[in-house]
Amino acid sequence: MNAIRILPESVATRIAAGEVVERPASVVRELLDNALDAEADRLELWVENGGKRRIRVRDNGVGMSRDDLLLCVERHATSKVREARDLFRISTFGFRGEALPSIGAVSKLSITTRPRGALSGNRLRMSGGKLISIEETGAPEGTTVDVESLFFNLPARRKFLRAARTEMDHILDTVFRVALAFPGILFRVVDGGRVALHLPETGDHRVRLSGLFGRRVAEDMIGVETSSSGVRVHGFLAPPEYVRSRADRMWVYVNGRNVRDRLLNKALLDGYGQR
Known part of the structure; x- marks a missing residue:
């Protein structure tokens, strides 16, 4: 050696x-x-x-x-x-x-x-x-x-x-x-x-979604926004008919940085199964 x-x-x-x-x-x-x-x-x-x-x-x-x-x-x-x-x-x-x-x-x-x-x-x-x-x-x-x-x-x-x-x-x-x-x-x-x-740059997040996913998907997405204890959450959710069994079309960001967290993705997917 x-x-x-x-x-x-x-x-x-x-x-x-x-x-x-x-x-x-x-x-x-x-x-x-x-x-x-x-x-x-x-x-x-x-x-x-x-x-x-x-x-x-x-x-x-x-x-x-x-x-x-x-x-x-x-x-x-x-x-x-x-x-x-x-x-x-x-x-x-x-x-x-x-x-x-x-x-x-x-x-x-x-x-x-x-x-x-x-x-x-x-x-x-x-x-x-x-x-x-x-x-x-x-x-x-x-x-x-x-x-x-x-x-x-x-x-x-x-x-x-x-x-x-x-x-x-x-x-x-x-x-x-x-x-x-x-x-x-x-x-x-x-x-x-x-x-x-x-x-192109835009002040409207839905316009950016349209450029990435197409106009129909962007228009169908549901905007969500809430805040609690100093934490603000906002985003867009697709209607249930767009939901896939895999989480490869989910994007989560923390302070602008893309993160991948299985537990968070699972919680979001489980939410679609609840009324």
Whole structure:
């Protein structure tokens, strides 16, 4: 048996990144979280080969300064947590400071960003976790993240990715879950040059439901709203004729974040069986 040794930092980083970034949809989820935290109301995605070749996410959020751009690819660097007690009052979607470093460790990453009100932006490039360059550049306000050749330096992980169509389905499901909760944000997804999803921003949640499920389903849904002990619950329920035996068409959110809880789903399904 070989002697135990401490892994080189570069190897340890790749392994840790593989735990955060499981597939292309994981990249999309992390980038959408960052865009939401940046107060974006317009999110556009371009995907090639199911995200294995390229994922590009552009938002019109607050953007980053040059110093913050350099820090955002450092592990555990975050603007959302300052001390341990902050972990008990998190109101943002991302807070670990691991998303961009993990993505950058297993891809060829480019981040272009311009803060609101700034005259110019900056572009950072890295490959396999190594910084290649950072330079001043013209850019729209907000941030654009380009992720190319996902898992190019982890062939074993890349080998286990599914077909492009399957990976794209996972990406669309990820966007779907976010778009359902945020009707005030425009979402546009382009898959290999074809618009796969386009949802204009709207102040009416039922309009967003119509864009996702169709007009008839949206009109038939029953709006519910209640509050108790400082907790507010609101949502939409389909009439019993739409109910399925499986809970795969149920979406529950806590403070805007999609959660999956079997007990809660079961309670909702059981409610349909009671008068």
